[in-house]
Amino acid sequence: MSPDPQLPAHDDPAHELDALANAARAHLRRRRAFGDRSVRLPAPERPSAARPATTSPAPTRPEPAPPRPESPAVRPLAPPPPPPTLRTPPAAVPRPVAPPPPPLAQPNVAPAPSPASEVAARAAACKDLASLRAAVAECRACGLCSTRTQTVFSDGPDRARLLFVGEAPGEQEDLQGVPFVGPAGPLLTDIIEKGIGIPRSQVAIANVLKCRPPGNRDPSQEEKRACAPWLARQIELLGPEVIVPLGRHAANHLLGVEGPDLRSMGSLRGQVLESRFGKLVPTYHPSYLLRTPDAKKDCWKDIQVAMGLLGLEPPKKRG
Ligand code: URA
Secondary structure (H helix, E strand, O other), X not given: OOOOOOOOOOOOHHHHHHHHHHHHHHHHXXXXXXXXXXXXXXXXXOOOOOOOOOOOOOOOOOOOOOOOOOOHHHOOOOOOOOOOOOOOOOOOOOOOOOOOOOOOOOOOOOOOOOHHHHHHHHHHOOOOHHHHHHHHHOOOOOXXXXXXXXXXXXXXXXXXXXXXXXXXXXXXXXXXXXXXXOOOHHHHHHHHHHHHOOOHHXXXXXXXXXXXXXXXXXXXXXXXXXXXHHHHHHHHHHOOOEEEEEOHHHHHHHHOOOHHHOOOHHHHOOOOEEEOOEEEOOEOOHHHHHHOHHHHHHHHHHHHHHHHHHOOOOOOXXX
């Protein structure tokens, strides 16, 4: 090994060792002064016992002036590097990624579509009564879908000059899928066939609700609103000239009256009313007529008004 040109040459090995030890001490002090806290300063230099007393002190390299004590203001920000090691550092454990914060409320978000607007969109997409019937059968816009046996769409042809509109299916209608086939059905059939004098199959019959309310209770406002677009599209496709609403629920619904403003049948019947669906001639519900037979003569008057609009003559009295 060639001698270090920085160190003075020594013939005496003891002096050489002293000089090396002093140089090492100076080196450690400098590292310590520059923030390496892993350095432990050796004890101050003591005269070597191995050194003979007669021996003059070994010349040492002049040490650099000790650095000024560190002030907090100039302390290095980064910690001193770790001492070198051969051990493989442990693999960095990935920190769990926190889920992103929920998005802030957006001020201009469109409101969720109501059942009625969803039904209206689906109804508008139906180009004929067959597709409308199929769409109604899939409807889940209100709670009645969970209690119905099936939907009750209509009875009669696809185009009709006269349309009867009832309130909602009853038990038999729910079971058979056809309107007015329960207790009130035969009376309506008599009104059409004996009163007007045409086969029931030539008129259209539908309801405001397409599903049966449990226990035949009155339809709720929400149910009527959710179901309304089906009937509106049905009327559009049927194209009737005259509509006969049966009872106050159907009459008020077709007139767009709801809530506490529902009008009584007494104030609605006996006249032609204009509506967004065309001409209405409201009359009593057949179920009411079964309970109140005296009202049948008024119903007959109403039916004659409807027939007059259609240009139909009452059938000749049998002699
Ligand atoms: N009552 C109605 O309003 N509609 C029907 O279909 C049967 C009874």
